[in-house]
Amino acid sequence: MDAVLHALADASRRVVLDALVERPATVNELAALLPIARPGVSRHLRVLREAGLVDVRQDAQRRVYSLRPEALADLDAWLGPYRDLWRRRLTALHAEVARGRPDQEGET
Template identity: 70%
Template sequence: MDALLHALADGNRRTVLDILRDRPATAGELAEALPIARPGVSRHLRVLREAGLVEVQHDAQRRIYHLRPEALVEVDDWLGTYRALWQHRLDALHTEIARGRRERS
């Protein structure tokens, strides 16, 4: 999980994931979308690959990167406990707001 969170902590890597969410892309295509040099993109792709967030498919001389959304399940499960906590608090707030409206009426 630490590797996943580390990979997600960088804005450029999140941009790469956003692009790959919509379609597979080569390193060159990803480099065009980022404000960093191609070697930097390659380093970001390595971090994402090592975290299990992307996979690479070789097509002759090209490497095509794909998102592995199943890798995000672990993060989603971890965040689920926090989501439940906030949902409970938001439900309580909604109840208090409704109670205040009834009392004013």
């Protein structure tokens, strides 16, 4: 999970992942989304590949990258208790706000 968190820490790598959610893409297509040179994009893709977040396949002379969402499963499981915490807090806040509202009937 540390490799996944490290990979997600960089904004450029998140842009790449966001693009790959839509569809697989070539290095050139991904490079067009970023304000960095193609070698930098390749380095980011290597980090994503090593973290298990993307797969690459050869298609003639092109490399096509695709998202591996299963690599995010451990992170999703780790975040679960934090989601539950916020859900409970927001439910309690909603109840508190509802309790403080004046009765809607009879008001004009």
